[in-house]
């Protein structure tokens with residue numbers, strides 16, 4: 280049941296203090312799906328306690344996995360030894376796109392998968408054609424009808440796979456379908472996101488033979504068995520970047536802990552362009568700004584380009600920064616839903632096809648707004664912290680999909696934010 284909660288956010292003085300970042304949602308989800316590839320127990324640490332993770336674990340439990348999420352230790356103990364290949368209820372599958380990431384592992388494990396087409400979402404159609412292209416090149420036979428996909432293969436054989444677009448999910452799914460296939464698979468033009476590297480590190484520990492993670496070509500030599508292992512999820516670079524932008528937007532001074540600075544380079548670079556101070560300190564990063572900011576253009580690109588998931592939060596900062604700047608969203612076709620909500624707060628933003636022209640205004644004013652997806656929701660919180668008066672943000676279940684305890688973490692550094700059911 281979706282909890283139709285709201286956040287009430289008042290103009291908050293400079294955010295000051297420390298924020299501890301959790302494990303990466305977009306790494307935990309593929310890693311949990313990958314536990315299907317072994318019949319032995321896996322222990323996954325630094326797992327963020329999020330709705331999306333809960334749903335992934337529910338899907339795995341429905342397949343017959345035995346899992347335990349020890350929330351206060353941020354640890355998942357899971358054993359997929361007894362899973363069966365049943366088809367999962369659409370009601371649950373449609374809740375998270377990442378549910379499609381169980382296709383590759385199930386195909387590897389059982390040689391067949393019957394799964395619902397994941398729906399689109401607010402930010403785009405979200406096709407899975409590249410995932411399916413990879414599976415069929417590995418020898419699988421694919422049938423699509425009435426919204427569900429049946430993938431069958433007697434034996435998966437390695438092949439050369441070119442991805443027309445460096446899709447994160449397709450790269451992950453194809454790797455998980457290839458690790459137990461016969462022979463060698465080469466995936467070219469694949470995603471180089473840090474979450475791919477984390478998944479490959481997990482699979483390699485399990486005994487997979489994979490080279491090239493983090494580059495645009497990954498080579499996989501199929502093996503016959505994978506073992507259960509312990510793995511710690513990398514820090515969430517999108518959560519960290521969101522708090523970096525919050526510090527800048529409130530002219531605050533935040534020390535953000537448990538980060539990987541090199542994963543944050545694109546956000547750091549653009550904040551520095553805007554005259555924000557960013558100091559990298561090992562696994563911590565200090566962001567502070569006292570002087571006037573200057574607007575700068577951003578263009579979203581696959582890693583190491585500026586992340587599309589940072590586009591909405593960054594727009595909130597640009598909306599209150601002197602000067603006019605352009606955002607070019609090249610990854611998703613419909614990721615500007617937050618523009619309407621920001622303009623209702625007094626922002627001056629125009630959308631022209633895949634670009635948004637942001638004209639900085641002196642101030643925004645609080646009003647009632649709606650979160651349309653998880654990053655747009657985070658953007659509205661940032662705007663509300665800087666806006667005059669009070670802002671009421673509804674549909675916050677979007678936000679809670681991707682941010683652990685965001686209101687507690689913000690309150691600890693001086694934000695006036697409370698949740699009302």
Ligand code: EPZ
Pocket residue numbers: 304305306308376377403404405406407408409410411444445446447448449587588610611612653654681
């Ligand atoms: C992952 O989604 C992330 N989700 C997204 O984060 C993130 O925005 C996205 O990568 C891009 O970085 C998870 O990791 C769970 P893609 P994914 O496949 O894998 C097109 C968030 O906010 N495409 O790289 O679905 C697609 O339409 C979420 O945490 C195809 O055309 O992204 C899109 O335009 C939102 N065919 C582009 O590629 C395919 O078969 C990027 O999609 C697959 C994708």
